[in-house]
Amino acid sequence: MSDPRPPTPSISSVGESGLVERIAGIVGTSSAVVGIGDDAAVIDRPGDSYLLATVDALVENVHFRTNFTSAAQLGRRAIEINASDIAAMGGTPEHALVSLALPPRLEISFVDELYEGLSAAARSRDIQIVGGNLARTGGPITVDVTLLGSVPKFDLVTRRGARSGDVLAVTGTLGDAAASRLAVDAGLHPDEPELQTWMDDHAVPRARVREGQALARSHLAHAMIDLSDGLSSDLSHLCGASGVGAVIEDSRLPISRGVRWAARKLRLGTTELALSGGEDYELLVAIAEADLAMARELGVSLTPVGRAVSAADGVTLRSRDGSSREPSARGWAHF
Amino acid sequence: MSDPRPPTPSISSVGESGLVERIAGIVGTSSAVVGIGDDAAVIDRPGDSYLLATVDALVENVHFRTNFTSAAQLGRRAIEINASDIAAMGGTPEHALVSLALPPRLEISFVDELYEGLSAAARSRDIQIVGGNLARTGGPITVDVTLLGSVPKFDLVTRRGARSGDVLAVTGTLGDAAASRLAVDAGLHPDEPELQTWMDDHAVPRARVREGQALARSHLAHAMIDLSDGLSSDLSHLCGASGVGAVIEDSRLPISRGVRWAARKLRLGTTELALSGGEDYELLVAIAEADLAMARELGVSLTPVGRAVSAADGVTLRSRDGSSREPSARGWAHF
Numbered sequence: 001m002s003d004p005r006p007p008t009p010s011i012s013s014v015g016e017s018g019l020v021e022r023i024a025g026i027v028g029t030s031s032a033v034v035g036i037g038d039d040a041a042v043i044d045r046p047g048d049s050y051l052l053a054t055v056d057a058l059v060e061n062v063h064f065r066t067n068f069t070s071a072a073q074l075g076r077r078a079i080e081i082n083a084s085d086i087a088a089m090g091g092t093p094e095h096a097l098v099s100l101a102l103p104p105r106l107e108i109s110f111v112d113e114l115y116e117g118l119s120a121a122a123r124s125r126d127i128q129i130v131g132g133n134l135a136r137t138g139g140p141i142t143v144d145v146t147l148l149g150s151v152p153k154f155d156l157v158t159r160r161g162a163r164s165g166d167v168l169a170v171t172g173t174l175g176d177a178a179a180s181r182l183a184v185d186a187g188l189h190p191d192e193p194e195l196q197t198w199m200d201d202h203a204v205p206r207a208r209v210r211e212g213q214a215l216a217r218s219h220l221a222h223a224m225i226d227l228s229d230g231l232s233s234d235l236s237h238l239c240g241a242s243g244v245g246a247v248i249e250d251s252r253l254p255i256s257r258g259v260r261w262a263a264r265k266l267r268l269g270t271t272e273l274a275l276s277g278g279e280d281y282e283l284l285v286a287i288a289e290a291d292l293a294m295a296r297e298l299g300v301s302l303t304p305v306g307r308a309v310s311a312a313d314g315v316t317l318r319s320r321d322g323s324s325r326e327p328s329a330r331g332w333a334h335f
Numbered sequence: 336m337s338d339p340r341p342p343t344p345s346i347s348s349v350g351e352s353g354l355v356e357r358i359a360g361i362v363g364t365s366s367a368v369v370g371i372g373d374d375a376a377v378i379d380r381p382g383d384s385y386l387l388a389t390v391d392a393l394v395e396n397v398h399f400r401t402n403f404t405s406a407a408q409l410g411r412r413a414i415e416i417n418a419s420d421i422a423a424m425g426g427t428p429e430h431a432l433v434s435l436a437l438p439p440r441l442e443i444s445f446v447d448e449l450y451e452g453l454s455a456a457a458r459s460r461d462i463q464i465v466g467g468n469l470a471r472t473g474g475p476i477t478v479d480v481t482l483l484g485s486v487p488k489f490d491l492v493t494r495r496g497a498r499s500g501d502v503l504a505v506t507g508t509l510g511d512a513a514a515s516r517l518a519v520d521a522g523l524h525p526d527e528p529e530l531q532t533w534m535d536d537h538a539v540p541r542a543r544v545r546e547g548q549a550l551a552r553s554h555l556a557h558a559m560i561d562l563s564d565g566l567s568s569d570l571s572h573l574c575g576a577s578g579v580g581a582v583i584e585d586s587r588l589p590i591s592r593g594v595r596w597a598a599r600k601l602r603l604g605t606t607e608l609a610l611s612g613g614e615d616y617e618l619l620v621a622i623a624e625a626d627l628a629m630a631r632e633l634g635v636s637l638t639p640v641g642r643a644v645s646a647a648d649g650v651t652l653r654s655r656d657g658s659s660r661e662p663s664a665r666g667w668a669h670f
Contacts, residue, residue: 011446012439016469019446023467026450030463032430041466043430043483047381055434055481057470095367095378099390099434099479104347111346111354115361128365131376132358134351135392139474144434146390146481148378 037241038158039085039226040149050156052149054085060140068184069203071110074143075117076204081228082147083125083207084281088226089158090216091151093125093209098132101142114143125209151216161222162242162286162308169292169302171211171282173254174231175270176202178277179262188265198258205281212283214298223286230278231305232327236315238284245313248275248306248327251320275317276328372576373493374420374561375484385491387484389420395475403519404538406445409478410452411539416563417482418460418542419616423561424493425551426486428460428544433467436477449478460544486551496557497577497621497643504627504637506546506617508589509566510605511537513612514597523600533593540616547618549633558621565613566640567662571650573619580648583641583662586655610652611663 011019024036033050034042040054058064058078069077079096086093098118102111122129127147162168180202183190190196208226215221225238231248239246253274263270286308287295295302306318316324346354359371368385369377375389393399393413404412414431421428433453437446457464462482497503515537518525525531543561550556560573566583574581588609598605621643622630630637641653651659 008442008444010440011437011443014443019443019469022443022447023450026447027454027464030465032463032465035463035465036467038466041430041432043465051386051483053430053432053466053481053483055432055466055468055479057434057436057468057479059436059470059472059474061473062471095376095388097376097388097390097481099392099481101392101394101436101477102346105345107343108346108349108354108357109343112357112361115358119362128367128370129362130365130367130370130378131373131388131390132371133390133392133479134354135394135477136397137394137475137477138396139394139477140472142436142470142472142474142477144390144392144468144479146388146432146434148386148388148483 034158039088040091042089042156049150049152052086052089052091052151053146054082055144055146056081056085058143060142066141071113072117072120073204075114076121078143078145079118079121079125079127080205080207081281082145083127083209084205084226084228086147086149087207087209087212088224088283089151090155090212090221090224091149092213093127093147093149095148096122096127096129097146098129099135099144099146100132101135101137103138103141104136106141155216155219157216157221157224159223159225159238159241162238162244163222164244164308164310166222166286166308167289167292167304168235168246168248168306168308169285169287169304170227170231170254171208171300171302172280173256173259174227174280174282175259175273175277176256177205177279179259179273182266182268183262186266188262190261195258195261198256205279207281208283211300214300215285215295218294218298220287220291220295221285225284227280227282227284228278230276231284232275232317234284236327238286239308239315242286242308243311244308245311246306246308246315248317250317252303252305254303369493374423375426377424377491384485384487387421387424387426387486388481389417390479390481391416391420393478395477406448407452407455408539410449411456413478413480414453414456414460414462415540415542416616417480418462418544419540419561419563421482421484422542422544422547423559423618424486425490425547425556425559426484427548428462428482428484430483431457431462431464432481433464434470434479434481435467436470436472438473438476439471441476490551490554492551492556492559494558494560494573494576497573497579498557499579499643499645501557501621501643502624502627502639503570503581503583503641503643504620504622504639505562505566505589506543506635506637507615508591508594509562509615509617510594510608510612511591512540512614514594514608517601517603518597521601523597525596530593530596533591540614542616543618546635549635550620550630553629553633555622555626555630556620560619562615562617562619563613565611566619567610569619571662573621574643574650577621577643578646579643580646581641581643581650583652585652587638587640589638
């Protein structure tokens with residue numbers, strides 16, 4: 001404002017984690033059980049359950065483009081990516097607030113379809129849309145969803161509980177969101193119906209709420225995080241919070257037929273897609289090896305991709321040829 | 336997307352209330368005690384208190400401009416406008432989530448100062464900032480704050496309880512936010528320190544949390560709404576929700592010395608500023624006439640501005656010369 005200060009570096013130069021660190025320093029500690037830095041905030045309250053709260057934004061031309069994503073898909077996506085944060089704590093999503101920033105010239109039908117998508121996804125998860133806000137913007141469409149949920153206090157899972165020796169395992173397969181998006185971008189049309197279904201299925205992620213709950217209620221998961229930025233980057237967050245290192249084996253990464261097809265067509269590596277593609281919204285779980293069978297009995301199929309090791313050994317990705325490398329810290333770069 | 340449909344009208348052609356109505360129709364009813372359409376959503380839960388949840392966005396060049404509003408003021412404002420929604424339900428704000436959409440070239444110092452403002456306002460109200468989100472945008476800075484709070488179930492006040500015959504009264508004075516903003520825009524510099532203080536004081540609104548709580552806990556308020564869009568427009572919301580009409584007397588609108596000064600300098604009407612200026616964040620309260628004295632004893636100074644009447648008589652503004660007119664439905668137009 002009035003006092004002329006020397007310009008400071010741009011936020012893009014420190015990146016998202018640098019910015020989160022600065023913010024956490026300014027905000028200071030809170031009374032929340034888990035505050036800034038996990039998938040969702042965990043708020044204590046009387047009774048047997050914690051209140052969970054998370055917010056995620058989808059910005060036009062950054063997180064979606066209207067010529068590739070329909071308004072209904074966008075709405076479903078906004079609910080699912082937030083539900084994924086609740087899933088990573090073992091919780092149940094319950095109530096949503098929707099804050100929209102919209103250019104005045106936007107067609108009404110877009111808002112109708114967006115809300116049809118939001119409502120459909122919410123209904124399918126028994127989430128109530130209870131409020132929101134409408135703001136005008138001179139910029140891109142911005143969809144901000146806040147999701148509230150709950151988790152039994154005794155069952156809460158955070159990013160913090162991984163122990164050296166734990167198996168690190170993931171739900172589902174990795175890289176599908178990135179590979180299918182790149183395939184659409186490149187105008188690829190698979191000639192097999194199965195691959196077309198794969199592309200369609202990955203237009204909207206599906207949060208692993210049931211899996212997160214089962215792993216939390218059974219107390220099998222020591223730590224969880226949802227894979228929004230890509231395994232490479234989210235693994236670092238989990239290891240940092242837990243105070244462990246990790247070794248991930250490229251050869252064990254679960255890759256779908258769709259990702260293999262798209263990677264071949266696009267001349268990309270499946271490992272790179274799986275590690276850094278982002279937006280998978282699968283869960284990364286730290287679990288004792290002996291408990292993997294029990295997880296399967298609970299209907300949660302986990303693929304081990306590596307192990308937690310001592311923090312001193314750092315985070316390592318081991319290639320098929322036996323060589324090791326550090327993960328790129330960025331994954332999906334926010335800035 | 337793929338199916339070519341005829342274009343539908345733009346959202347600006349239906350306005351905010353038209354859009355909210357469409358959205359409420361698509362979302363349908365929820366299990367919330369109060370869902371879309373009040374200041375905050377009211378969520379039932381075990382125990383003696385409801386969970387309150389509200390979200391508000393501040394968009395650069397729509398709700399603020401960086402050359403007039405410092406980042407710290409913006410942060411304080413984002414907390415206060417949400418606290419005002421909680422105040423209107425008689426509640427206590429408790430936890431905040433902050434979702435930012437930021438252009439990558441933004442200076443780090445802006446984010447630091449924004450969070451210093453957010454934190455200062457939160458601390459002063461005993462609000463904990465527990466989480467948030469950072470997103471990149473190619474457009475304007477957008478600050479989305481979700482505020483959670485609580486209200487004893489027996490004390491909840493909504494927009495709905497006004498009865499024909501109630502006095503309609505407001506806290507504070509009206510039009511100050513608009514008048515001081517217009518004075519700044521016009522480059523006016525008051526030569527009296529008192530007026531300069533008035534301009535500075537209104538750069539950031541101050542939510543009437545204490546007043547809302549006192550009126551709710553004493554069960555004096557039949558209905559409340561916070562004046563974000565302007566009395567003219569927010570009165571219509573309260574009357575619509577309560578199923579009453581209203582007569583407002585221009586001569587009774589509380590106008591500060593600052594508004595009178597700015598109106599004279601800017602050649603604007605004080606009545607118009609008070610009715611439609613918006614962003615006052617005062618409370619409009621429906622209360623029995625006999626209870627006004629009790630409110631004063633509780634330390635809540637209310638100025639009666641009119642009365643609730645039968646819905647059949649509609650909403651009327653009565654001028655100083657005795658003539659009547661309908662309020663302009665718009666107040667601060669969102670689209």
